[in-house]
Amino acid sequence: MKKILIVEDDQKIAFALCVRLKAQGYAALMAGDGITAINIAVRDRPDLVIMDISLPAGNGFMLAERFRELPETRATPVIFATASHDPDLRKKAIDLGAMGLLRKPYDAESLLVLVKHALGPCDHVAPAASLNLSGQSLEKTKPRPKRILIVEDDEKVALALAVRMRAAGFHTTVANDAVSGLQSAVSSTPDAVVLDISLSPGDGFSVAEGIQANISTPLPIFFLTASKRPEFRQRARQLGATAFFEKPYEARVLVAAINRALA
Numbered sequence: 459m460k461k462i463l464i465v466e467d468d469q470k471i472a473f474a475l476c477v478r479l480k481a482q483g484y485a486a487l488m489a490g491d492g493i494t495a496i497n498i499a500v501r502d503r504p505d506l507v508i509m510d511i512s513l514p515a516g517n518g519f520m521l522a523e524r525f526r527e528l529p530e531t532r533a534t535p536v537i538f539a540t541a542s543h544d545p546d547l548r549k550k551a552i553d554l555g556a557m558g559l560l561r562k563p564y565d566a567e568s569l570l571v572l573v574k575h576a577l578g579p580c581d582h583v584a585p586a587a588s589l590n591l592s593g594q595s596l597e598k599t600k601p602r603p604k605r606i607l608i609v610e611d612d613e614k615v616a617l618a619l620a621v622r623m624r625a626a627g628f629h630t631t632v633a634n635d636a637v638s639g640l641q642s643a644v645s646s647t648p649d650a651v652v653l654d655i656s657l658s659p660g661d662g663f664s665v666a667e668g669i670q671a672n673i674s675t676p677l678p679i680f681f682l683t684a685s686k687r688p689e690f691r692q693r694a695r696q697l698g699a700t701a702f703f704e705k706p707y708e709a710r711v712l713v714a715a716i717n718r719a720l721a
Contacts, residue, residue: 460577461485463504465495465521466539467514475508475564482570490514492521500530506576507531508560511540511547522554535576539564552638558617571617575624575632603629604720607648609639609665610682611657619652622709628716636660640668647673650700650716655683655690666697678719680712 462479466472467490476486487502489495491514499507507525511518518538525531538551541562551559557576560569606628610616613634620630631646633639636657643651643665651669655662666679678700683690686704694702701715 459483459485460506461487461502461504462573463487463489463495463499463502463507465489465492465507465509465513465518467491467510467512471562475569478566478569479573482573484573492516492524495521496524496528496531499525499534500528503530504534506557506573507534507536508573509536509538511538511542519550519554522556526554537572537576548634549638552633558613558632565614568614568617571614571621575617575620575630603627604650604716605629605631605646605648606716607631607633607639607643607646607651609633609636609642609651609657609662610654611635612654619709619712622713623716626713626717636662636665639665640672643669643677644672647675648677649720650678650680652680652682652712652716655681655685655694663693663697666699670697678716680715680719682707 462484464472464475464486466475469490472488472490476488479486487498487504489498509518509521513521522536525534525536535557537558537560538556539560539562540547548559558572560572606623608616608619608630610619611634616632616634620632623630631642631648633642636659639657653662653665657665662681669677676698679698681694681699681702682705684705691702700719703712
């Protein structure tokens with residue numbers, strides 16, 4: 459059972475979130491301040507931390523930085539939560555490697571989608587090696603999952619697509635604006651990019667141009683848009699788009715197109 463640590467100083471919010479997660483089969487732990495959170499995290503090794511940015515005697519960002527310093531928690535994914543709409547908070551969360559930023563009051567569906575995205579598919583324990591007839595050890599290795607960067611400013615759409623991609627065996631990274639999308643593409647060099655055309659600031663076309671200018675190996679790019687303007691499709695072709703999808707699109711068709719491009 460996956461363990462989730464909730465770091466929230468509002469007890470009513472923490473309890474409601476705890477009940478919601480337990481109903482989905484997760485084990486929920488609660489902490490109302492940073493010191494308690496560190497003690498619980500080091501002792502119980504949660505699989506995920508949902509952390510309010512506003513905390514007594516400090517803030518969630520400081521606590522996340524402390525988690526990154528501790529060997530027991532440095533690899534634990536973090537989701538931040540806040541009632542603020544300050545755009546700088548999202549940038550700070552991205553810089554700290556957060557899996558997402560939740561807005562209060564929570565939307566239950568978005569919360570659970572984000573949690574599933576952060577935790578990824580369940581791991582099954584398998585033997586590390588087997589013996590052949592000559593007694594030699596044969597390592598069982600699995601190919602590295604293909605990495606897909608999703609650049610989409612609609613958080614619900616992005617997270618739902620990320621979950622669908624993970625279910626298809628891909629490793630996903632989500633960016634919700636043009637700047638972080640380009641930064642993620644250049645820094646991590648994914649195997650493919652799913653790119654919404656309508657973004658802020660800038661647009662998907664500028665992100666694609668930035669990728670082409672900064673990455674030597676061409677990446678498959680799949681453009682998404684709700685617009686039916688023919689010049690969008692033409693511009694996508696000029697930028698070497700692998701495929702172009704008009705919203706609403708079928709996720710299975712997009713996944714199939716990505717599989718074909720990466721085969």
